[in-house]
Amino acid sequence: MTTPRRVGDALNAALGTLLAEDPRLYLLGEDIADPYGGAFGITRGLSTRFPRQVLTTPISEAGIVGVANGLALAGDKAIVEMMFADFVALAFDQIVNFAAKSTTMYGHPVPMPVVVRCPTGGNRGYGPTHSQSPQQHFIGVPGLDVYELSPFHEPAPLLRAMLGGGRPALLFEDKTLYTAPPRPDPLLAVSHTGGVAEVRVDDGSPAADYLLVAPGGLAVRAMSAMRTLLLRYELSGRLLVPARLHPLDVDPLLPAAAAARRVLVVEDGPSGAAWGTGVAYRLQRALWGAPAGPVRLLQAADRVIPTAAHLERDVLVQAGTIVRAVLEGDR
Structure with a gap:
């Protein structure tokens, strides 16, 4: 097996490896079938090799992620490709209010093996609505993991871990990395x-x-x-x-x-x-400390908000929470 020349090639090979390993894994997205292979060619060749598992969808980001969520709840697995990370906002409700909450709101743990891949970032001249880095909108959502592609982490083990973690996840992929070599500068x-x-x-x-x-x-x-x-x-x-x-x-x-x-x-x-x-x-x-002590950040607990009132109070910041935090900082 030859070493991929680019990070994009390594990602393509990783997707092929995972699809071959697991017949219950599906790859969904707009224009991902051959000969196009997605906006950046990352899925090129995969629909020919795995015609049952690689499915081109209509232009409906919320619908695509909704189908992926349904597959996960039925015991399958799904990887979704957003054409651009900017468009993930259209699937925000399906990711944040359904996928992330489904792991805990049915009375017992429910695995949600869904990965949403998001080509992100600028430096390609694509303009204001195709060049954003929307990671921050998903940071801190209970039940949701956020990853980012790098030249230093092999894509196949990374995707395998994301699908096996039991929680839905987003993988942000800087578009400029697709053509970068998967091995760093030899000086480093x-x-x-x-x-x-x-x-x-x-x-x-x-x-x-x-x-x-x-x-x-x-x-x-x-x-x-x-x-x-x-x-x-x-x-x-x-x-x-x-x-x-x-x-x-x-x-x-x-x-x-x-x-x-x-x-x-x-x-x-x-x-x-x-x-x-x-x-x-x-x-x-x-x-680093300071004479008055370190700056503290007070937030809600990293848990899905329960329905029961007494449990909800434990998760969210209350007046008593603030009082205790001030007293701890004054000791």
């Missing part, structure tokens, strides 16, 4: 810890001058910057790329962050209640 050393890829470029010094924490879509740009920083300014650095953006375990990030002289969290999405905001806050709180 890559290792993996807890689902996080660590990329190093250094001059042999034990401590890094800086640490970048970024999702996979920024990996190529981050590596280019790291190369320049080393060769032109003799600055050594680390790049941490988590495969799963939410829920995010920050523990694998802490050793590299503690050893770096400066830490930068980088993302393509806009500011506000975004992934990078949360990561920066959690790192700040874990690593």
Whole structure:
């Protein structure tokens, strides 16, 4: 088997591998059948090999995800391709209010093996409605996992883990990565810890001058910057790329962050209640204190909101919750 030349080729091969492994897996999307193979050619050849499992659909994002949800509830599995991540807003209700809640609202755990693939980001000249990074709209939704494609995480194991996790998931795929090589710059050393890829470029010094924490879509740009920083300014650095953006375990990030002289969290999405905001806050709180104590963030629990009133009160922020948080910070 030849090594894929591009990340897009690796993703295509991964989808083929999963379809061959599991006859109950379906791939759904607009124009994904041959000869088109989707807007970016990622599914090219798959409908010819798996005509029963690879199905081109009408232009109805909510309908496509709704069918995928139904397949999952019936015991099958589904991967949905959005033509552009911008269009995932049309399926927001099916993802957030149905798929994410279906894991818990039937009286017993119900697996929802649904993955929604979203080609995201700009740098392709596609304009305002075809270039957005809408990850932040799904960060923090209870019952929903959010991942991002990178050159450092093999697509087949990643997709297999997403389908086997029991929760619906979104996979954001920066469009510029499709043509990128699936192997990093040979100047950089890559290792993996807890689902996080660590990329190093250094001059042999034990401590890094800086640490970048970024999702996979920024990996190529981050590596280019790291190369320049080393060769032109003799600055050594680390790049941490988590495969799963939410829920995010920050523990694998802490050793590299503690050893770096400066830490930068980088993302393509806009500011506000975004992934990078949360990561920066959690790192700040874990690593650096202040005379008045670390900044605290008070939020509802990461659980689906129950119907019973007494359970609902436990999940949502109440007056008593705020009082307890203030008292804890005053000790």
